Amino acid sequence: MTNKQKSVVAVIDYGMGNLHSVAKALEHVAGENTQVVITSNPEIIDAADRVLLPGVGAIRDCIGEMYKAGLVPSIRKAMAEKPFLAICVGIQSLMSHSKENDGVDCLNHFQGNALFFGETHKDYDGSKLKVPHMGWNQVSQTIKHPLWKDIPDNERFYFVHSFYVVPENQDEVAGTCDYGLNFCVALAKDNVFAVQFHPEKSHKYGLQLYKNFINWDGKP
Amino acid sequence: MGLAKRIIPCLDVDNGRVVKGVQFLDIRDAGDPVEVAKRYNEQGADEITFLDITASSDDRATTVHMVEAIASEVFIPLTVGGGIRTCDDIRRMLNAGADKVGINTAAVFNPEFVREAAQRFGSQCIVVAIDAKKVSQDGEEDKWEIFTHGGRKPTGLDAVEWAKKMVQFGAGEILLTSMDRDGTKNGFDLGVTRAISEAVHVPVIASGGVGNLNHLVDGVKEGKADAVLAASIFHFGEYSIQEAKEKMQDSGIEMRL
Numbered sequence: 162m163t164n165k166q167k168s169v170v171a172v173i174d175y176g177m178g179n180l181h182s183v184a185k186a187l188e189h190v191a192g193e194n195t196q197v198v199i200t201s202n203p204e205i206i207d208a209a210d211r212v213l214l215p216g217v218g219a220i221r222d223c224i225g226e227m228y229k230a231g232l233v234p235s236i237r238k239a240m241a242e243k244p245f246l247a248i249c250v251g252i253q254s255l256m257s258h259s260k261e262n263d264g265v266d267c268l269n270h271f272q273g274n275a276l277f278f279g280e281t282h283k284d285y286d287g288s289k290l291k292v293p294h295m296g297w298n299q300v301s302q303t304i305k306h307p308l309w310k311d312i313p314d315n316e317r318f319y320f321v322h323s324f325y326v327v328p329e330n331q332d333e334v335a336g337t338c339d340y341g342l343n344f345c346v347a348l349a350k351d352n353v354f355a356v357q358f359h360p361e362k363s364h365k366y367g368l369q370l371y372k373n374f375i376n377w378d379g380k381p
Numbered sequence: 382m383g384l385a386k387r388i389i390p391c392l393d394v395d396n397g398r399v400v401k402g403v404q405f406l407d408i409r410d411a412g413d414p415v416e417v418a419k420r421y422n423e424q425g426a427d428e429i430t431f432l433d434i435t436a437s438s439d440d441r442a443t444t445v446h447m448v449e450a451i452a453s454e455v456f457i458p459l460t461v462g463g464g465i466r467t468c469d470d471i472r473r474m475l476n477a478g479a480d481k482v483g484i485n486t487a488a489v490f491n492p493e494f495v496r497e498a499a500q501r502f503g504s505q506c507i508v509v510a511i512d513a514k515k516v517s518q519d520g521e522e523d524k525w526e527i528f529t530h531g532g533r534k535p536t537g538l539d540a541v542e543w544a545k546k547m548v549q550f551g552a553g554e555i556l557l558t559s560m561d562r563d564g565t566k567n568g569f570d571l572g573v574t575r576a577i578s579e580a581v582h583v584p585v586i587a588s589g590g591v592g593n594l595n596h597l598v599d600g601v602k603e604g605k606a607d608a609v610l611a612a613s614i615f616h617f618g619e620y621s622i623q624e625a626k627e628k629m630q631d632s633g634i635e636m637r638l
Binding site: 180181182185186189218219222250280281282284289291292293294295296297298299317319320321322323339340359361362363364365367368 | 387449453476502503585608
């Protein structure tokens with residue numbers, strides 16, 4: 162009927178992470194004009210219309226595998242030119258540095274560090290807070306953004322992490338969360354959006370965020 | 382405002398069917414795992430735990446396919462336990478769509494496996510499952526011991542010390558089942574739940590013995606659990622997840638509704 166090619170979302174496979182869940186969630190909201198591809202092929206990533214960087218696991222392995230698989234140039238290229246979404250350890254990998262695994266230099270797309278909550282993390286009243294920060298917490302949207310479309314402010318998303326990002330530039334913060342301290346859980350800069358929580362595990366509003374990503378033209 | 386406590390329905394799966402036994406005997410059929418998982422997802426479950434209790438470890442492929450099928454339709458966290466013995470087992474389950482794996486017996490026989498798994502995959506996806514039984518007598522100081530083989534074999538390991546050790550080795554969460562209470566509907570063993578939750582810095586899921594919604598409330602308020610796991614009260618339609626969450630919220634517990 163139409164000659165228009167399908168729009169491609171490349172989910173980067175660097176040997177870590179819950180790619181099945183991410184891809185299935187994207188497919189669930191994609192519609193027939195969008196194709197979801199799990200790939201470790203730089204050419205496919207370069208040719209894709211939008212790119213998703215998932216992440217689960219320890220940061221040293223994540224960054225190490227990205228370099229080993231020769232994916233870093235394609236990741237940088239994608240971040241320079243098309244809609245790009247990073248998830249969980251993905252957001253940490255975009256910072257300058259992470260304190261995990263005795264310190265690991267990361268991709269430095271956002272200036273700042275990933276820090277450890279600590280094993281003796283406490284709530285404001287002094288009571289013990291468990292680490293990892295695991296479960297459903299409320300995300301406060303600090304800016305308007307196309308990826309927050311149709312998602313209520315302070316909606317709950319699913320988190321599992323022991324490290325959190327501290328960007329140097331507050332203008333890049335798109336969302337925050339409260340867990341003994343107020344910390345950044347979403348970053349936005351031009352065509353790049355990154356979240357600490359797992360949209361693919363956050364039920365309907367997580368799926369909504371993926372839908373927003375698929376519909377996003379990359380403009381803030 | 383803050384992190385919600387979680388309700389986790391548990392699917393004990395034997396030969397491709399959800400089952401629930403009383404103290405692991407008298408197994409009752411509760412349906413197709415994928416259908417059951419979808420129903421809990423719709424009811425607002427915060428996570429789902431899938432325990433492969435197939436006695437013979439004949440074909441793990443069945444479990445992998447089932448996990449894939451659930452993960453294709455259920456967009457909440459999924460923990461898979463039962464028969465996880467190697468990093469390859471973990472990799473296979475994560476690739477199939479599991480978010481966390483539960484390690485039980487393998488941790489008892491080879492604690493280093495937990496360390497290796499946490500280093501490779503990150504602590505956030507390593508749940509160490511602990512089956513504990515009270516071994517102290519009335520009048521003695523409370524003491525609980527780790528048991529394996531469905532609660533039949535004692536190990537001599539103190540449950541609280543074991544939990545601390547597993548966290549040191551990299552466990553990101555503890556799934557604590559009271560073998561005295563499992564299947565009884567008499568409520569969690571709040572003593573061991575609280576002792577372990579206060580002893581470790583990672584989240585603790587209370588399991589074993591839920592018979593009514595007050596038990597869930599007690600697990601969080603008295604047992605200091607971060608999440609509560611139950612099976613039969615949900616499987617056979619006595620309560621919905623939603624009812625359970627409302628009850629907990631009404632009792633002053635922060636929930637995702």
